Amino acid sequence: MRGFLYVLLCPAYSLAAPQVRPDNNVLAKSGTLDGVPLNAIPAKPPVSQIVAAAIPREGWTVTCDSSQAGNECSNAIDGSTDTFWITDSAASLPQSIVVDMQTSRIVGNITIQPRQDGTPNGNIGQHQVFLSEDGTNWGNPVAVGRYFDDARLKTSIFTPGNARYVKITSLSEAGNRASVMSIAEVNVYDATDLPPSPAVAGSWGLTVDMPLVAVSAAIEWASGRLLIWSSFSWNGFYGASGHQTITASYDPVTQLVSDRVISNTDHDMFCEGLSLDANGRIVAVGGNSDRGTSIYDSTSDSWSDGGDLIKPRGYQAQATLSDGRIFTIGASWSGGSSTDNPKDGEIYDTATDTWSALPGCPVGPMLTSDPEDVSLGHIYRGDNHGWLFGWRNGSVFQAGPAVAMNWYGTSGTGSQTAAGSRASDTDSMCGNAVMYDAVGGKILTLGGAPNYVNSYSTSNAHIITLGDPDTTPEVATINSMAFPRAFHNSLVLPDGKVFITGGQHYAVGFTDQTPQLIPEMWDPATQAFTQMAPISIPRNYHSTGVLMPDATVMNGGGGLCGDGCDTNHPDAQIYSPPYLFNADGSLAARPVIDSVSAGEVAGGGQLTITTSGPAVTNFALIRLSSTTHTVNTDQRRIALAPDNTGDNSFTVTVPTDPGVSLPGYWYLFALTENGVPSVAKFVKVTIA
Numbered sequence: 001m002r003g004f005l006y007v008l009l010c011p012a013y014s015l016a017a018p019q020v021r022p023d024n025n026v027l028a029k030s031g032t033l034d035g036v037p038l039n040a041i042p043a044k045p046p047v048s049q050i051v052a053a054a055i056p057r058e059g060w061t062v063t064c065d066s067s068q069a070g071n072e073c074s075n076a077i078d079g080s081t082d083t084f085w086i087t088d089s090a091a092s093l094p095q096s097i098v099v100d101m102q103t104s105r106i107v108g109n110i111t112i113q114p115r116q117d118g119t120p121n122g123n124i125g126q127h128q129v130f131l132s133e134d135g136t137n138w139g140n141p142v143a144v145g146r147y148f149d150d151a152r153l154k155t156s157i158f159t160p161g162n163a164r165y166v167k168i169t170s171l172s173e174a175g176n177r178a179s180v181m182s183i184a185e186v187n188v189y190d191a192t193d194l195p196p197s198p199a200v201a202g203s204w205g206l207t208v209d210m211p212l213v214a215v216s217a218a219i220e221w222a223s224g225r226l227l228i229w230s231s232f233s234w235n236g237f238y239g240a241s242g243h244q245t246i247t248a249s250y251d252p253v254t255q256l257v258s259d260r261v262i263s264n265t266d267h268d269m270f271c272e273g274l275s276l277d278a279n280g281r282i283v284a285v286g287g288n289s290d291r292g293t294s295i296y297d298s299t300s301d302s303w304s305d306g307g308d309l310i311k312p313r314g315y316q317a318q319a320t321l322s323d324g325r326i327f328t329i330g331a332s333w334s335g336g337s338s339t340d341n342p343k344d345g346e347i348y349d350t351a352t353d354t355w356s357a358l359p360g361c362p363v364g365p366m367l368t369s370d371p372e373d374v375s376l377g378h379i380y381r382g383d384n385h386g387w388l389f390g391w392r393n394g395s396v397f398q399a400g401p402a403v404a405m406n407w408y409g410t411s412g413t414g415s416q417t418a419a420g421s422r423a424s425d426t427d428s429m430c431g432n433a434v435m436y437d438a439v440g441g442k443i444l445t446l447g448g449a450p451n452y453v454n455s456y457s458t459s460n461a462h463i464i465t466l467g468d469p470d471t472t473p474e475v476a477t478i479n480s481m482a483f484p485r486a487f488h489n490s491l492v493l494p495d496g497k498v499f500i501t502g503g504q505h506y507a508v509g510f511t512d513q514t515p516q517l518i519p520e521m522w523d524p525a526t527q528a529f530t531q532m533a534p535i536s537i538p539r540n541y542h543s544t545g546v547l548m549p550d551a552t553v554m555n556g557g558g559g560l561c562g563d564g565c566d567t568n569h570p571d572a573q574i575y576s577p578p579y580l581f582n583a584d585g586s587l588a589a590r591p592v593i594d595s596v597s598a599g600e601v602a603g604g605g606q607l608t609i610t611t612s613g614p615a616v617t618n619f620a621l622i623r624l625s626s627t628t629h630t631v632n633t634d635q636r637r638i639a640l641a642p643d644n645t646g647d648n649s650f651t652v653t654v655p656t657d658p659g660v661s662l663p664g665y666w667y668l669f670a671l672t673e674n675g676v677p678s679v680a681k682f683v684k685v686t687i688a
Helices: 005-009 047-052 073-077 371-376
Strands: 061-064 095-113 126-132 143-146 154-170 185-190 203-209 216-219 226-229 245-251 256-262 273-276 282-285 293-297 302-305 317-320 326-329 345-349 354-358 387-390 396-400 404-409 415-421 432-437 442-446 461-465 474-477 489-492 498-501 520-523 528-531 543-547 553-557 571-576 592-596 600-602 606-612 618-623 626-628 637-640 643-646 649-653 664-671 681-686
Touching: 047 095, 061 073, 073 095, 073 185, 143 154, 143 256, 154 185, 154 203, 154 571, 216 273, 216 543, 216 553, 226 553, 273 317, 273 626, 282 326, 317 387, 326 387, 387 432, 396 442, 432 489, 432 498, 432 637, 442 498, 489 543, 498 553, 543 626, 592 664, 592 681, 606 664
Parallel strands: 143 203, 600 681
Antiparallel strands: 061 095, 095 154, 095 185, 126 143, 126 154, 203 571, 216 226, 216 626, 226 245, 245 256, 273 282, 282 293, 293 302, 317 326, 326 345, 345 354, 387 396, 396 404, 404 415, 432 442, 442 461, 461 474, 489 498, 498 520, 520 528, 543 553, 553 571, 592 606, 606 649, 618 637, 618 664, 643 649, 664 681
C-alpha cells in the first residue's frame, strides 16, 4: 500500500498503488525508529481497504493453464479469500492465469492474495506479469521477480499501460515445495495517465519484485548481476540482530531473482560502509554488526570474513584509493559516539585483509551541525555518510555533506588539510556527489538537507574541480535542480550526463510523504537540468540506484521499517534514458563492442576495440557502482578519445594517474555521435 499523497503531489502521473487513506495511520503512539517518531510512520492498512480501491471485477472472466477440482481459476476473482485457485499437481511450472477485464483501460499495478488456509503450497516465487489489449500479443513483461514466501498480500507496481488482459505467470513455487501455483484473489488497479514520450523523457520499463528491501546494491563484475541486501530481516533492521544478512541477486539477462541468507561472516551488513576494491570484490564494513568486514568475491559467488575494524562504525562512507587500499571515517550511528571515541580514519589493506588506524585523519573537521546531536548531547548524525573521493597519491577528498571540505592523506599515520567551504551551500546530509569527469577532477553535488531528519532539503547544485591534494579546489554554484531532494540517487551515464532520481522534499525516514517523483537529467555541456519521466514508486529513505551493464538505471528500495510499516518497497524499476530511443519513440539501433584486446589494462596502457552496428565516435569508462544510503563513492566517468585505425577498429589510452583511473573494474561503453551507448564490456584497470 502506498500513500494517497501520490495523487496530490504528482497529479499528471498518479499511478501507484491503491490511493486510499489508511485507517491506522501510525505504527505506535510513542517511541522512535532511527530517530523518527513512531507516530509519524504510516502504518500498513488492512488488506480489505487496499482491495477496496481496486477496479470492480463485475463481468470479468479468467482462464488458466490448469486447475484442480473445486479450486478452479474463477476462485481468484470471486471476492472470497476462503477459496483459492491452484494448478493441477500433475502439471509442471510455468503456469499462468489470465484476467479478462472485458474493456481496455490504463492499469498501473496488481495485487495478489496468496491462499489463506494455512498451507503455503503454491505460493508464487519467480514470476512475470504481462499486459495485452487482445489477449494474444503480450510483448515483454511489465514486472518480474520473486515474491517473499508468506501469506501476505503481494503487490507489483509497474509503468502504466493500456490493457484489457492481465497475465500472471509463476515460474517457481516460492518455497520449492511443489510444482504448483495458487492464488486466492487477484486485483487490478487503475492508473491515470500513460507515460510521456521516451525520446524526450526516457522510459521506466520493467519492475523487478524482490524478496527484500534493497538498501544496499552493487554490480558483480564476473556475472553482470545486481547484488542487493537489506539487514538480518528482509523488511526491518531493528531488534535483536541474527548476525546475518538477507541478500538477493537479479540477473538482467534471465530476469530471474535468487535469494540467500549470508551467515558465515557473522555480520549484519545493514548501514555499512561500502566500496569495490581493486580486484572487484565488494567490501561491506560495519553497520548493525559494527566491527565486521564482509567481502564478496564475484568469481566464486561467495562471502568471506575480512577482519574487524579498529573502531566500531555504522553509517560511514569509505573509498577505494589510488593504491588499492580502502579508507573509511566517521559513523556514530552504531558502535558508540565520536564524542566519546572519535571515529577517526582507518585504512584497509586488501592484500592482507587488515585494518589500521590513521589518528592523523580526524573526523572533527568533517562534522555537520545537526540539532539532533545537540539534543542528545553527543554526536550521532554529524559524522554520517561522507562524500569521499580517492584521488592522487593515495589522497582522499571529502566533498561533503558538511559545508566544510577536507583533504585526508593516508601515508604513515595520516593527515588532514582543510579545503575551504562548498561555496554558498548548507550542510547537505543525504545529498549526492558524483565525479562525472574524472580526468578533469570534476564533482557535481546535488541537494541534501541541513539536518538528517525533520529538515527541508535543498535543490542546490555545485561543481567542485579538484587540483593537487591539499590545495583548495574551485567551487562553482550552478543553476539549481527543479526539485529539492534528500535521500535521492544520482548516476553518471555513458554520455556524461547525470541522472537524478527519487528523494524527498522534507527529509524524514520511513515515510512516502513529499516524494520527488519526477527525475532530472543534468547536462554538463549546458549545465541545465531537464525533467524526465516520473517514477511509479517513491524512492526515499533507504532507496538505491545503480547503472546497469546495458546502460539502463536500476532504482529500487526504500523503507525497511518492519512488518507494520506502509513504506517498505521490496522492488526496483529499470529506467531507460532518452539515448536508447529514436525521435519517434522506437528503440535506437545500438553499437556493439565485438572485441577488446585485453580484459585487463594498466593505467597508461592501450586497448584495441572492434565494433559493429552504427558508427562509433567515442568511448567511455565508468567505474562499477556500489551504493547504500545515497552514498556511491565508486562511480566516476572517464571519456576516452579513440584513434580510429579503420575497419571499425579503435585504440584508446587509459589515463596513467591511478588517482583518476582508480584500480578496479570498469564498464567500457562505445557511443555513437548521438550518444547511443553499447552494452558494456567489463575491463579491469590496474596500477601501472
